[in-house]
Amino acid sequence: MISPSKEDLVTITLNGVEVEVPNGINAVEAAALHGKEVPHYCYHPKLSVAGNCRMCLVEMGTPMRDRSTGEAILEDDGSPKIGWVPKPVIGCATNVSAGMHLRTESDLVTECREGIMEFLLVNHPLDCPICDQAGECRLQEFATDYGRGFSRYIERKNVKPKRTRLGPRVTLDDERCILCSRCIRFSQEVAKDDVLGFVDRGSFSTLTCFPGKELSNNYSLNTVDICPVGALTSTDFRFKMRVWFLKETKSICTESSTGCNTIISSREGVIQRITPRRNDLVNDTWMTDSGREIYKLVKAENRILRPSVDGKDLPLSEGISSAVRILKDRKVGVVASCKSTLEEQFLTKLVIDATNAQVYIRGHFGEDDGILLSADRTPNLRGALINGLTDSYPEDHLNGLNEALASGELESLFVIDEDLLASGVDQENLKDVDIVFLGTHSHATSNMARVVLPSFTVFEKEGSFINKSFIVQAFEQAIPGPVGLSSQVEILSQIINHLRVDSDPLDAKLDGVWKSMGEVLPDLMGDCDFRSLVKAPFQIDGSKWSHLDFVEKNALNFESVKGVQV
Amino acid sequence: MAKTIVLERKPLSFSERTYLPQIATGLKTTFSNMFKPKVTLQYPEEKPHIPNNYRGVPTLVKDPNGREKCVSCQLCEFVCPPKAIRITPGSVPEDQEQREHVEKAPQEFEINMLRCIYCGYCQEVCPEEAIFLQDQYSSSGYSREEMINNKQKLYELGGTLPDRHYKWDKKKQAEVHGNTH
Ligand code: SF4
Ligand code: SF4
Numbered sequence: 001m002i003s004p005s006k007e008d009l010v011t012i013t014l015n016g017v018e019v020e021v022p023n024g025i026n027a028v029e030a031a032a033l034h035g036k037e038v039p040h041y042c043y044h045p046k047l048s049v050a051g052n053c054r055m056c057l058v059e060m061g062t063p064m065r066d067r068s069t070g071e072a073i074l075e076d077d078g079s080p081k082i083g084w085v086p087k088p089v090i091g092c093a094t095n096v097s098a099g100m101h102l103r104t105e106s107d108l109v110t111e112c113r114e115g116i117m118e119f120l121l122v123n124h125p126l127d128c129p130i131c132d133q134a135g136e137c138r139l140q141e142f143a144t145d146y147g148r149g150f151s152r153y154i155e156r157k158n159v160k161p162k163r164t165r166l167g168p169r170v171t172l173d174d175e176r177c178i179l180c181s182r183c184i185r186f187s188q189e190v191a192k193d194d195v196l197g198f199v200d201r202g203s204f205s206t207l208t209c210f211p212g213k214e215l216s217n218n219y220s221l222n223t224v225d226i227c228p229v230g231a232l233t234s235t236d237f238r239f240k241m242r243v244w245f246l247k248e249t250k251s252i253c254t255e256s257s258t259g260c261n262t263i264i265s266s267r268e269g270v271i272q273r274i275t276p277r278r279n280d281l282v283n284d285t286w287m288t289d290s291g292r293e294i295y296k297l298v299k300a301e302n303r304i305l306r307p308s309v310d311g312k313d314l315p316l317s318e319g320i321s322s323a324v325r326i327l328k329d330r331k332v333g334v335v336a337s338c339k340s341t342l343e344e345q346f347l348t349k350l351v352i353d354a355t356n357a358q359v360y361i362r363g364h365f366g367e368d369d370g371i372l373l374s375a376d377r378t379p380n381l382r383g384a385l386i387n388g389l390t391d392s393y394p395e396d397h398l399n400g401l402n403e404a405l406a407s408g409e410l411e412s413l414f415v416i417d418e419d420l421l422a423s424g425v426d427q428e429n430l431k432d433v434d435i436v437f438l439g440t441h442s443h444a445t446s447n448m449a450r451v452v453l454p455s456f457t458v459f460e461k462e463g464s465f466i467n468k469s470f471i472v473q474a475f476e477q478a479i480p481g482p483v484g485l486s487s488q489v490e491i492l493s494q495i496i497n498h499l500r501v502d503s504d505p506l507d508a509k510l511d512g513v514w515k516s517m518g519e520v521l522p523d524l525m526g527d528c529d530f531r532s533l534v535k536a537p538f539q540i541d542g543s544k545w546s547h548l549d550f551v552e553k554n555a556l557n558f559e560s561v562k563g564v565q566v
Numbered sequence: 567m568a569k570t571i572v573l574e575r576k577p578l579s580f581s582e583r584t585y586l587p588q589i590a591t592g593l594k595t596t597f598s599n600m601f602k603p604k605v606t607l608q609y610p611e612e613k614p615h616i617p618n619n620y621r622g623v624p625t626l627v628k629d630p631n632g633r634e635k636c637v638s639c640q641l642c643e644f645v646c647p648p649k650a651i652r653i654t655p656g657s658v659p660e661d662q663e664q665r666e667h668v669e670k671a672p673q674e675f676e677i678n679m680l681r682c683i684y685c686g687y688c689q690e691v692c693p694e695e696a697i698f699l700q701d702q703y704s705s706s707g708y709s710r711e712e713m714i715n716n717k718q719k720l721y722e723l724g725g726t727l728p729d730r731h732y733k734w735d736k737k738k739q740a741e742v743h744g745n746t747h
């Protein structure tokens with residue numbers, strides 16, 4: 001890794017201008033801080049420095065000193081004389097220090113870049129028209145800036161395999177590879193699954209998997225993201241859509257309590273792919289492969305697309321009034337969800353208060369992989385704690401509910417998202433209760449419900465989650481929801497308005513929900529509103545819950561001190 | 567303010583009042599045209615000559631080896647101002663005969679001729695020289711659906727055009743001549 005940056009600033013001279021940069025960062029980052037791009041391929045801020053592409057060449061110098069006296073040597077005009085290193089140096093492996101001089105825009109540097117580009121393009125297949133990387137390709141971009149525009153190479157180009165299967169999700173086009181080794185370093189350093197390497201020499205060099213191995217770990221698609229060219233392609237996204245058609249929406253991955261920051265790319269309301277978004281406090285620049293598959297839920301076969309009452313499809317408004325009839329003035333149990341957003345949980349709490357209901361909530365747990373996939377497989381368990389849906393740490397079953405049902409304490413159930421039969425509730429016990437189900441996909445429980453209120457997946461709504469480090473992160477709506485349906489927030493607000501006829505109707509916009517949340521939880525939410533959260537996530541104080549046994553283990557950017565990051 | 571000038575109208579002379587000279591002049595034009603070459607066409611039996619650079623209906627063309635040239639890069643779909651083009655990209659299986667080194671081709675390709683404005687941008691932008699506005703100028707149909715040319719129709723309209731590059735064949739040559747790895 002690059003030398004750890006001490007936060008003290010040093011003054012360097014960048015292209016003749018004195019600027020301040022953190023001590024010890026490399027020249028590429030230092031120049032970027034001041035708006036100067038140093039083109040690079042092999043350097044990646046989250047990987048070790050390999051220094052093999054030579055694209056980042058810059059000129060470096062230091063003020064000269066007299067060896068005997070140690071005094072600065074001056075030019076004729078009195079300015080300090082700079083001893084320039086006679087040959088350019090690679091910026092990615094040059095760490096800045098006080099007084100250093102850097103030139104990123106000189107003629108020599110430009111010539112270097114042009115030379116490197118020409119070499120990189122010698123055997124390049126130039127198949128941009130069919131390359132998935134086109135439009136977001138570093139090679140394409142720098143060829144525009146430093147390319148020659150025509151080729152002096154009259155020999156035949158190399159022909160290499162164009163569709164090698166490296167693993168179940170990654171396809172390699174060897175001709176396009178520029179041998180930067182980012183993918184190799186990623187596999188070694190981040191995924192800790194050392195399967196990739198180069199074989200052969202010179203222009204015969206080829207990226208390959210070690211014999212008998214394949215690139216099949218749950219982080220393999222990150223190599224596709226960091227490949228600066230189109231050599232590594234996602235088998236799922238390959239040849240599906242050109243990137244310039246994609247609308248990008250900031251979102252949060254719901255796979256686990258890590259809350260990886262993501263970008264949802266969609267075209268005309270159809271999601272095409274999910275990629276990670278850099279957040280140095282959460283996921284750096286990575287995400288899991290499994291998290292990228294979640295978009296398939298939108299078009300899943302068991303998606304509920306129509307509201308129904310007693311098995312009959314009805315408009316949503318009638319579904320809601322039937323739900324209210326079932327919930328009003330009866331002995332109600334509410335099964336809340338750790339998968340709901342913060343706002344939905346807040347409204348669920350209002351439903352509970354309005355019906356004097358018993359609350360039940362369960363968690364979903366799995367293996368912790370020590371990188372990004374945490375053991376808590378719900379995105380918002382901490383939201384449930386903050387909204388007061390539970391005081392204790394949720395277990396992965398609903399046995400409490402089962403007992404309550406067996407003793408006949410409950411007449412109606414309001415179930416949000418959970419499958420009761422898969423949570424330890426006996427079917428027998430559900431016979432005599434009326435179930436209202438609010439969720440996105442059908443399962444055994446939704447099939448038993450009297451009222452089914454279908455709603456939006458995470459891609460079709462906006463909201464926020466609290467991740468394992470108690471960071472509140474917002475996500476935006478990527479695609480429109482199915483016709484005739486409404487968001488959970490809208491449905492819950494309407495139910496609450498029907499239940500509390502004498503209070504003022506709720507504002508079903510997220511801004512309104514955040515206002516009421518600020519009133520109920522002033523010390524946690526302060527006066528933050530949803531729109532500013534979208535721009536800047538914030539961390540809340542989780543020490544109140546530090547006595548709970550959070551299941552997350554130490555992982556990337558996360559130290560498990562009973563769940564509270566220090 | 568502009569100044570208004572009132573013009574005096576000259577009174578008509580005697581010969582002018584008879585109208586005869588005017589009629590004679592008119593008839594002269596009529597009769598002289600009877601002896602000039604015909605310029606009107608009996609459309610649709612007779613069809614006009616279409617110059618080579620005419621921009622008619624956009625069509626897809628094949629290369630002389632019968633391979634479809636379009637690789638579904640979707641640049642024409644992107645550039646088309648009225649969004650007349652719709653492409654579903656597809657990949658070409660590795661073992662197809664006559665199509666070595668071809669990786670990508672459109673699964674479906676539609677041009678809505680009710681939207682197309684015959685601007686020629688698609689031809690201009692195509693990196694594969696696969697789409698051309700050729701000599702078809704009349705398209706008609708009974709329904710909106712009929713006015714959408716699908717891939718099959720586009721290739722029928724386009725036919726085969728000479729190729730200057732044969733890039734897939736060149737690649738095959740390079741492979742055969744020992745540049746493989
Ligand atoms: S496949 Fe991509 S990331 Fe890997 S070495 Fe080649 S160019 Fe670099
Ligand atoms: S000619 Fe113009 S309007 Fe017609 S399909 Fe081509 S780009 Fe679109």
Ligand code: SF4
Nearest residue numbers: 636637639640642692
């Ligand atoms: S016709 Fe040309 S521009 Fe349009 S998709 Fe095919 S190759 Fe690309």
Ligand code: FES
Nearest residue numbers: 040043053054092
């Ligand atoms: S980025 Fe510095 S050598 Fe590649």
